[in-house]
Amino acid sequence: MSQFENVTIVKQANVYFDGKVTSRTVVFADGTKKTLGIMLPGEYEFGTDTTEIMEILAGDLQVLLPGDSEWISISGKGEFTVPANAKFKLIVATVADYCCSYL
């Protein structure tokens, strides 16, 4: 789906890592939430509160999921799931556009 309809979007951006990672929060009619974000090239560690499904819409990056020792490469489009209350690492090589769903 290329767009989300009948949603609420929070005007103010979420800003992390001096703006190298930013997102906007989208709230759906059923109360579920997604963020649409941009990551500039760099290395990041994130923590989760809930299970997160990260859909990469564009960009080249590597992800190290919690408990893993092997990095996963994503080029262009891809998806990975991170369990709740966990940390994961990203090495972003080119500007990455993403959609994160919170379960």
Add this chain to the structure above:
Amino acid sequence: MSQFENVTIVKQANVYFDGKVTSRTVVFADGTKKTLGIMLPGEYEFGTDTTEIMEILAGDLQVLLPGDSEWISISGKGEFTVPANAKFKLIVATVADYCCSYL
């Protein structure tokens, strides 16, 4: 207003200047359009197709409007209007969060 309700948001980001300026397009029930965007520090020149009202939600920047010789400084919150089919320049000093309306 801190959020926009009953809107459509285009999933894919608009990416300019190697990702230093990015935005998401929000479409309202009446067909009007806004973009919610982020500008990282840097110097930029933009062109308009329609009249644009730029609302700065956060950030420190200077803007040179078309035909002007004096830069306007905005710190934190501010707003400026750019006529259609014109160019304007920005010097962004700190991460800027904005909402642009197209008339």
